Structure formats: C-alpha cells, structure tokens
Amino acid sequence: MYQLLWIVFLLIVTCQANYINQFAVHIKGGREGLNRVLRSTGLINKGQIGSIDDHYFLEIPNRQRRSATHSPEHHALLSNHQDVHWFEQQVHKPRYKRDLIKPNPNADEFNDSLYGAQWYLHGGGRGGFDMNVIPAWQKGYSGRNVVITILDDGIERNHPDLQQNYDPYASYDVNDHDNDPMPRYDPTDENRHGTRCAGEVSAVANNTVCGVGIAFNSKIGGVRMLDGEVYDAVEAASLSFNSTHIDIYSASWGPDDDGRVVDGPGPLAKKAFINGIAKGRQGKGSIYVWASGNGGNAQDSCNCDGYTNSVYTLSISSTSEHGSKPWYLEECSSTLASTYSSGSYSEKQIVTVDLHGRCTETHTGTSASAPLAAGVVALVLEANPSLTWRDVQYITLMTANPKPMVDGNWIVNGMGRKVSTRYGYGLMDASAMVDLAEVWTNVPEQHICEVFASANNIQLDGSKFVGYIDTKACDGLPNNVNHLEHVQVKISLHHKKRGDVIIHIKSPMGTKSLMLPRRPNDRQEGEFKSWPFLSVHFWGENPTGIWTLEIEDAKTYNPHGSTGGVLKSWSIILHGTEKEPVNLKNGTPVVAPVTTVASTTKQTSYTGPPTSPTPVICHSECKGNCTGPKPTECIDCKSVRIGSTGECVKSCDDGYYQNSDLCLNCHDTCKTCSGPTSSECITCPTNRYFTEKHHICVEECLPGYYNVEGNCLRCSKHCKECTEKDQCTACVKNMELFGTKCVRAGSKPHILIPDSMQGIVLALVILCVFLLCFVIMIVFFMYARNKNLFCWSYSYDKLPCSDDGVMPVSKSDYYDEDDISA
Known part of the structure; x- marks a missing residue:
C-alpha cells in the first residue's frame, strides 16, 4: 500500500515538475556582458537562441532537468545583474504532433514505386479534382533553389528518397544542441513524424523509391525540437534558426487539441516570429506554414491555438478524398486554405517516406496537409523569388479553389470571395499560384x-x-x-x-x-x-x-x-x-x-514590423552582402561562422571547434576542443582535469586514472585506483593489493614488507647469498685439500701427479735417490 502511495506521489510530482533547469536571458554588452553574467551567476552558456540577438540559453549546472519550483537563487542573481535586460526560467510546454494512424490501400505506377498511389496528384479527389501540381511541374517548377525545414522530431537525413536533397545548413538539433537532426529510434518508431513530413515536400523524383515530393528539387532540412522538453526558448530557437538561409518553415504541431487549452507562443517565440518576417529571406520574410489542428473530434477551435491564430503563419486545413470535412478538422476563421489529407477510415491517405529507409501510404491529419502546402509554396517561390511573406498569403487565398469541397459552409465576403471556417478560401492550386506569381508585384508597405x-x-x-x-x-x-x-x-x-x-x-x-x-x-x-x-x-x-x-x-x-x-x-x-x-x-x-x-x-495606432532591412556597411569577414542590422550578420563568410546563424570570424575562439565553415560549441566542460564531436576536448578550464584517452574534462579523475599537473593519466593495468602509474591503492576484479602492487587473488605472501624497506631488504638478501656462497667455496676447498681430492703440482708436502694423471704410490716411484741426496 505504501509503495502504491509513493508511486502516486512521484507521478504527481513529476507531472507538476514543469520548471526547466534553463533560463532564457537577454544580455546587454555583447560577449563581454555574457561572460560577466556567467562568472557572477555560475550558469553555463548553452548557445544563442536561434537568430535572436543577445538572447541565450543559460543552464543551471548540476541541477535536475525539471523541478516543481523555480530557482530563487538564480532569479535573484539575474534580477540584480546590471547586464541582464530580461530573463525567464523556462517552463515545459506540451506540444503534440498532428498526425493520425489508419490503413490505406496500395497503388503503384511510374518510376517511383508509389507515385501512382499519390491520388492527390492524379485527379483522385471528388469530381477529378487535385491540387494541380503536375501542370506546375510541366511549367518547369520543382522547387529549385528553395530551402524548406521541418520543425519536428528530426528527419532521417540518409533516407534514400531524401539524401540527395538534404541541406545541413537547414538542420539543427535543438533538443541535444548539435547539428545532426537524425530522429531518436525506439521500438514504436515514435519519432517518424518529421521524416514523413519531409518526404511530402522534397522526396526525390524518378529514383524508384517511394513517391515524389511536391517540390522534388528543393532543399530539405530538419530542426529536431519535439523529442524532449519544449519550452519558449526551444520554440524561438527553432523558429529563427538560420533565417537568412531557410525560406519556408513547416510545422505540424501545437498545443493540445483537447478543446480545453488556450495557448500559444511565449515572449521569445513571438519575438522569433517578428524577427523572421522582418529579417528572414534577406528582408522578404520567412514563410511559416502551420497545420491548423486535429481537435475536431473534441470540438476544439484553432483560434485558441496561438500559432495557427497568428498573422505570421499560413494556416492550412485538410479536406478528404471526397471533398468532405475530416473528423479531426478544427474550424476557425484564421485558416487561409486547405490541401488534401486523410478522411474517414475508408478514404485514401498521404504517401511519403518513413523511418528506416521505408515508405508509407498512411500519413494523416493536418500534419500531412501543412507539408503539402509548404511544397506548393516552394514552387511559387521558384517562380518568383522576390515574393514577401505577405505576397505568398495574397497569392494563396486569391487562387484557392472552393469547388472541390462539398460541405464548406461558405460565406461570401465583401469582395465576392467564398470563404469558410473549415477550409479557408479553398483547396490550394499549384498551377494557378505559379501563374499568378509570375506576374505578381510586391504589395505595398503593411x-x-x-x-x-x-x-x-x-x-x-x-x-x-x-x-x-x-x-x-x-x-x-x-x-x-x-x-x-x-x-x-x-x-x-x-x-x-x-x-x-x-x-x-x-x-x-x-x-x-x-x-x-x-x-x-x-x-x-x-x-x-x-x-x-x-x-x-x-x-x-x-x-x-x-x-x-x-x-x-x-x-x-x-x-x-x-x-x-x-x-x-x-x-x-x-x-x-x-x-x-x-x-x-x-x-x-x-x-x-x-x-x-x-x-x-x-x-x-502603432508601427508594424519593417518589411526590409536597414542598409549597413558589411563586416570585413563577410563574403558578399549582409542582412543587418549588425554588419557582422553576413549572408556568407570568408572564413568561418560562429554557429549556423552567428557572426563571421577569422578563426574559432576558445570554446568552439571548426566543422567545415562553422564554429560549433565545444562541450561546456572543455576550454578548447577539436571536434568533430563537441566532447573532444584539447584543454580544460582550471577547475577540471583532462583525460587523454577519452578526450574529456572531468571535475576529478575517473577510476583507473591519477592526476599529474592537470592531466588524468592511466594507472597500470591491474590498478583500479592509484596515486602514480604503478602505485596502486585499489585493484580490479580477481586481483588483490600487495603493498602498492596488484597480484592475483590468493597469491599474496603472508609477510608484508613496507614499501620503504623493500630496497634495503633486497640488498641484504643479495649480500647474504653472496657471503654464503663465498663461505661454502672456502670450506669446500679446505676440505678438498685435506682429503687430497685434487692433484697439487706445486705442493711441498703433497705428491705431484704423474704424467698420466695417476697419483704415485711413494716418493721412489717418482724421485731419483741420487737427486735426493744431492
């Protein structure tokens, strides 16, 4: 009973543990100000928040990831610091992917194995409707020179239908703070969502694999940000990631669609949206395509979702194969247009790539609709790269087709256009959109x-x-x-x-x-x-x-x-x-x-965000133009760039390593590192020790190592712990300590000699052995002489040996009598 109560208590505490051990901090004074804040607070810099200037992830060291309360001591330190303009301890925000899982029948045709199953490209909708993508392809548009990134749970960059179009500069792992967006694999393939969305946009054409992406010549990347705690700074970093390079951000997630939540972007994410539409795409504005939500069964409204309800997002809904409302569809007045997706269990679904290099025909929900829209927008941007984020919204609604839907509940506005809370202005029409884009001129200032x-x-x-x-x-x-x-x-x-x-x-x-x-x-x-x-x-x-x-x-x-x-x-x-x-x-x-x-x-009244950047003189390290407002915000760098969106510099400073033309963060325990992974340290801060074998910096040497002048060196093979290489203080398994040596268990002598005496004892033993041998030799020779065991040629009292080596019997046998007398 007590165990059950304890488990319930832990579950309650875990559910309430929403405070993350990271702060989002706006710091004045550039890198000098940042360093002052780090020194005085003890927080660890985890990097800049996306492309938002002077905003950083700062992490509390040695603190559990989540807790039920905020950190009052760090709140006090940050509140009183002169370099801190604003800060907020981050709070976990539940975010949900907007896909549904249902079966789908099979079809195949053309070079790509599932191209024929892409019914929404081949007049498979009610009355023979589709999204007119093939006519746009026939006009020569396929998304060339357009970059899309999927904000999700990662993408399988080495998938055979994505690898050719994969763009590393449009990719980042916000959850683990590295450059690899590969999803985390588990037995349920939970993190397939982002890979599926990517395939809808940029799956390679005519390679026999899966289907064809709407913009099959576009560049595709992924920002892995949903496979972990999601909080305001994570969203802001994702929404503003490399905004001078990425054209379109596609997001198929949002707050819970249970019909009870009213939630949206926090202050940093709002700032990221504004930053994106003001400075993204060299001042033309980032395009944010958003899935409107799957809360229809709970009678939710996407106007209570602050992402689809934003003026900065192109909110996309779904219609089924038969032009009717899917059961998951949310109705709201912020929806701009629709694309095809799944409907009832008997209706077709969306074809795309899947994890482990596979394909699927069962991608569903508004999750499937938003990437299709992102692909169509890529065709439009290829047709007219000068379009602003507002131009794209105009073109979308002016060409949308209400005819394929049978239950739109349409109203007619003051301009004579049909519009619906279910489908916006209708089904996106790729061919009509590229036609209008070709003759479009930018709309006036907002x-x-x-x-x-x-x-x-x-x-x-x-x-x-x-x-x-x-x-x-x-x-x-x-x-x-x-x-x-x-x-x-x-x-x-x-x-x-x-x-x-x-x-x-x-x-x-x-x-x-x-x-x-x-x-x-x-x-x-x-x-x-x-x-x-x-x-x-x-x-x-x-x-x-x-x-x-x-x-x-x-x-x-x-x-x-x-x-x-x-x-x-x-x-x-x-x-x-x-x-x-x-x-x-x-x-x-x-x-x-x-x-x-x-x-x-x-x-x-108030002034809206600018539609173009202020001209600036670019920094000497810029290669070509810069976006401003800072001269160091270069489009391309002569040497290297700090991170994927930071300043251009000649070489990487301490705390960074060079990977291609980027300076990437070392692990926070390193002073300098070599890469290609952030934990390959070269030198360590003064309070840490370097372990050469593992290239890591540690607070104290690991078992099996000893400290010499700031380096952790390996003990001898059988030492578990030591003070010097051969001075063991503990032994590995099956060995036992004999003085400072490790010997096989059971072979240790009964008499122990102190280490300081071992040399003296050894010398005495050698001396004793020598003396003993000398005495034995003397005694032996004396005995041999007394017993006449040997022939003595020059002895006066002993008889010499005969020529043949035989001892004479008497003196007469050898001596001459006359000689004797003489």
Missing part, C-alpha cells in the same frame, strides 16, 4: 491600426452582448488602412464556463465571421487575457465604418440562467495597406471595391 472600444468591464448576464466600434481606420495617420488583410479582435474576458462563450465579428461591409465557436470540453472557469482572435475573412475589404462584436452564452451547463462573465476590454487590430495592394505585371490591376462609411470615435 499598415497596422488598433482601434479600442470605449466601454469596458461589461457584465455578461447570459443574453447576447452587442458592442460597436466606429472607425476611420486611422485615416490621417501614418498607418491608415484602406484595404484589409488580417483582422484581429483582441479580447480580455472572464467567464464561469469559458467553453460556453461564442464570439462573432461583423465588418462594415456586412461580412460576419465566427471568431470563437462553443467548445464543450472547456468547462472550467477561465479567461482570455488580451487574446487576439484572428479572421482572414475580410481580406480586401475597406475597414472604414462600424464593426459589430457579438458575444453569446451557450448556457450548456445552466440552461435556466446565466453562468456569468465580464468583458473587461476589447479592440480591433486592422492589418492592411493604404494603397491598392494588387497590381500585376501585365498592367491589369485588380481593384477591390471601396465603401465609404461613418468615421471613428476613438483610435490609436
């Missing part, structure tokens, strides 16, 4: 005008609330808007049952757009905090006149009385142009109707 309602803190009593704003759309101000693009209704509202709130907005030209439908799963008391509900339904209309806000209470949980709420404040943000936006190269302008209505009662 103006943004915010107009506030005069009445605030209005009690909602359950009956319909109707509010009005009468505006001239900032007429007479620098940001006057005459031709609408996006319209946001920013609302602060508290309600006892947030899911019962239904919101409509009606334009002066009579177009009524559903901004928020009833969401029955959102049953708890809650609020919208300055939430900017987005509608694209008024595109091209004149905003001047009376805008009408309607708020209804569905009364789902209290049908006999109001559940109550407060409308704290609301405003309308009008995005658009002062001048006519559409003027084609053939000289035939497309003029939107203009309606003049009543003037404003209250208004304010």
Whole structure:
C-alpha cells in the first residue's frame, strides 16, 4: 500500500515538475556582458537562441532537468545583474504532433514505386479534382533553389528518397544542441513524424523509391525540437534558426487539441516570429506554414491555438478524398486554405517516406496537409523569388479553389470571395499560384491600426452582448488602412464556463465571421487575457465604418440562467495597406471595391514590423552582402561562422571547434576542443582535469586514472585506483593489493614488507647469498685439500701427479735417490 502511495506521489510530482533547469536571458554588452553574467551567476552558456540577438540559453549546472519550483537563487542573481535586460526560467510546454494512424490501400505506377498511389496528384479527389501540381511541374517548377525545414522530431537525413536533397545548413538539433537532426529510434518508431513530413515536400523524383515530393528539387532540412522538453526558448530557437538561409518553415504541431487549452507562443517565440518576417529571406520574410489542428473530434477551435491564430503563419486545413470535412478538422476563421489529407477510415491517405529507409501510404491529419502546402509554396517561390511573406498569403487565398469541397459552409465576403471556417478560401492550386506569381508585384508597405472600444468591464448576464466600434481606420495617420488583410479582435474576458462563450465579428461591409465557436470540453472557469482572435475573412475589404462584436452564452451547463462573465476590454487590430495592394505585371490591376462609411470615435495606432532591412556597411569577414542590422550578420563568410546563424570570424575562439565553415560549441566542460564531436576536448578550464584517452574534462579523475599537473593519466593495468602509474591503492576484479602492487587473488605472501624497506631488504638478501656462497667455496676447498681430492703440482708436502694423471704410490716411484741426496 505504501509503495502504491509513493508511486502516486512521484507521478504527481513529476507531472507538476514543469520548471526547466534553463533560463532564457537577454544580455546587454555583447560577449563581454555574457561572460560577466556567467562568472557572477555560475550558469553555463548553452548557445544563442536561434537568430535572436543577445538572447541565450543559460543552464543551471548540476541541477535536475525539471523541478516543481523555480530557482530563487538564480532569479535573484539575474534580477540584480546590471547586464541582464530580461530573463525567464523556462517552463515545459506540451506540444503534440498532428498526425493520425489508419490503413490505406496500395497503388503503384511510374518510376517511383508509389507515385501512382499519390491520388492527390492524379485527379483522385471528388469530381477529378487535385491540387494541380503536375501542370506546375510541366511549367518547369520543382522547387529549385528553395530551402524548406521541418520543425519536428528530426528527419532521417540518409533516407534514400531524401539524401540527395538534404541541406545541413537547414538542420539543427535543438533538443541535444548539435547539428545532426537524425530522429531518436525506439521500438514504436515514435519519432517518424518529421521524416514523413519531409518526404511530402522534397522526396526525390524518378529514383524508384517511394513517391515524389511536391517540390522534388528543393532543399530539405530538419530542426529536431519535439523529442524532449519544449519550452519558449526551444520554440524561438527553432523558429529563427538560420533565417537568412531557410525560406519556408513547416510545422505540424501545437498545443493540445483537447478543446480545453488556450495557448500559444511565449515572449521569445513571438519575438522569433517578428524577427523572421522582418529579417528572414534577406528582408522578404520567412514563410511559416502551420497545420491548423486535429481537435475536431473534441470540438476544439484553432483560434485558441496561438500559432495557427497568428498573422505570421499560413494556416492550412485538410479536406478528404471526397471533398468532405475530416473528423479531426478544427474550424476557425484564421485558416487561409486547405490541401488534401486523410478522411474517414475508408478514404485514401498521404504517401511519403518513413523511418528506416521505408515508405508509407498512411500519413494523416493536418500534419500531412501543412507539408503539402509548404511544397506548393516552394514552387511559387521558384517562380518568383522576390515574393514577401505577405505576397505568398495574397497569392494563396486569391487562387484557392472552393469547388472541390462539398460541405464548406461558405460565406461570401465583401469582395465576392467564398470563404469558410473549415477550409479557408479553398483547396490550394499549384498551377494557378505559379501563374499568378509570375506576374505578381510586391504589395505595398503593411499598415497596422488598433482601434479600442470605449466601454469596458461589461457584465455578461447570459443574453447576447452587442458592442460597436466606429472607425476611420486611422485615416490621417501614418498607418491608415484602406484595404484589409488580417483582422484581429483582441479580447480580455472572464467567464464561469469559458467553453460556453461564442464570439462573432461583423465588418462594415456586412461580412460576419465566427471568431470563437462553443467548445464543450472547456468547462472550467477561465479567461482570455488580451487574446487576439484572428479572421482572414475580410481580406480586401475597406475597414472604414462600424464593426459589430457579438458575444453569446451557450448556457450548456445552466440552461435556466446565466453562468456569468465580464468583458473587461476589447479592440480591433486592422492589418492592411493604404494603397491598392494588387497590381500585376501585365498592367491589369485588380481593384477591390471601396465603401465609404461613418468615421471613428476613438483610435490609436502603432508601427508594424519593417518589411526590409536597414542598409549597413558589411563586416570585413563577410563574403558578399549582409542582412543587418549588425554588419557582422553576413549572408556568407570568408572564413568561418560562429554557429549556423552567428557572426563571421577569422578563426574559432576558445570554446568552439571548426566543422567545415562553422564554429560549433565545444562541450561546456572543455576550454578548447577539436571536434568533430563537441566532447573532444584539447584543454580544460582550471577547475577540471583532462583525460587523454577519452578526450574529456572531468571535475576529478575517473577510476583507473591519477592526476599529474592537470592531466588524468592511466594507472597500470591491474590498478583500479592509484596515486602514480604503478602505485596502486585499489585493484580490479580477481586481483588483490600487495603493498602498492596488484597480484592475483590468493597469491599474496603472508609477510608484508613496507614499501620503504623493500630496497634495503633486497640488498641484504643479495649480500647474504653472496657471503654464503663465498663461505661454502672456502670450506669446500679446505676440505678438498685435506682429503687430497685434487692433484697439487706445486705442493711441498703433497705428491705431484704423474704424467698420466695417476697419483704415485711413494716418493721412489717418482724421485731419483741420487737427486735426493744431492
């Protein structure tokens, strides 16, 4: 019982442990300021956050990855530091991939084995419709010189249908902070999502493998960011990664689609979006293609998802083979257009690549729709590389086809265009889009005008609330808007049952757009905090006149009385142009109707993000041009670049190693390193020791090593621990210590001699042996002489030997008597 309670407790703590051991920090003073912050706080620099200047990942050392509370000591240190402009400890944000898994029938044709199964290319939709991709190919467009990256769980870069088009400069692993986006493999192939999305865009044509990507000559990369904790800085780093090189970012994920969540990008991710559309693609703006969401079964609304609800994303929905609403489709007024995807279990799905070099015909959901849209946009950018992010949105909606859908619930806006909360302006048409791109001229500067309602803190009593704003759309101000693009209704509202709130907005030209439908799963008391509900339904209309806000209470949980709420404040943000936006190269302008209505009662305005970079003098290390605003933000470098998006320098500083033309971060324990992996240290900081065998820096030498002048050297073979190479203090398995030596277990002598005495004892033993041998030799010779064991030729008292070696019997046998007498 106690064990069960302990497990439950651990699960609760784990679920609540949302604080990450990393801070996102905005630091003033460049690298000097960064170094001062690191020295005074003890935090470790994990690199810049994408392309956002002076923003860094700083990690708490020796701290568990996640905890239930923030780190008060580091909050205090950062709060009081003069070089810190802003900081935020990162919080885990659940993000979900938008695919579904269902079976699909087989088909094959052409060189690529599954090309014939790509029904959405071959008139396989209802009435013979498709997305008109093949006619765009026939016009010569296949995505050449266009770079797409998939923000997901990695891509299998060595897949035979992706390898030829793989772009390492469009790839990064934000989860593990390295340059390899390969997915993590497991028995369930959980991390197949990004690889499948990549195949839809850039699968190589005519190579007999799988199918054909929409933009089969484009370059494809992957940012691995979903296979780990996702927090604001991770999203910002991904959204802003190498934005001068990458044209299109495709994302098929978002907050939980359970119908209860209202969530979106944090402050850093918002800054990354703005940074991308202002400076990405050399000032033309990064293209963010986003899957609208799979929460249809939970009656969710994608206007409660701050990514698809953003003016900066091209939000893409799905339609099925039969032109009907898939069961997972979310409805919202921010959806711009649709592509094909899966429908019911009996309908066809999407063909693409899969993990382990395989193929699949079962890619599903809005996850499959967004990459198809990204591929079509790649064809459009090849047709006209000068298009801005806003031009792409114009071309998408103006060419979208509503005819293939049988259940669009279409409305007709003030410009005479059909538009739907299910499908946006219709099915994307690749051929029509490249045709329009060829004659397109860039739209004028974007103006943004915010107009506030005069009445605030209005009690909602359950009956319909109707509010009005009468505006001239900032007429007479620098940001006057005459031709609408996006319209946001920013609302602060508290309600006892947030899911019962239904919101409509009606334009002066009579177009009524559903901004928020009833969401029955959102049953708890809650609020919208300055939430900017987005509608694209008024595109091209004149905003001047009376805008009408309607708020209804569905009364789902209290049908006999109001559940109550407060409308704290609301405003309308009008995005658009002062001048006519559409003027084609053939000289035939497309003029939107203009309606003049009543003037404003209250208004304010602010300047939108720039549409082009400020000219600067490029740094001497730049090869060619730079993007600014800093002169070191080069498009190409003469020598090397710090990271994939950093400054150009002559050589890599300490803390980096050179890999091709990039300076990449060493492991945070290294002072200098060689690569190609970040843990191959050459030298270590003063508080760490270098282990030559493993090329790592450690706080103390590993078992089997001893420290000599900052280096960890290997002990002798049988030492487990030692003070010098042959001075063991512990032994490996099956060995035991004999003094400072390791000997085989069981062979150790019973008498131990201290190390300091071993030399003396050895000398004494040798001396004793020598003396003993000498004595034995003396005794032996004395004995031999006494016993006459040898012949002594020159002895006076012994008889000499005869010539034949035989001892004489007596003196007479040898001596002459006369000689004796003489």
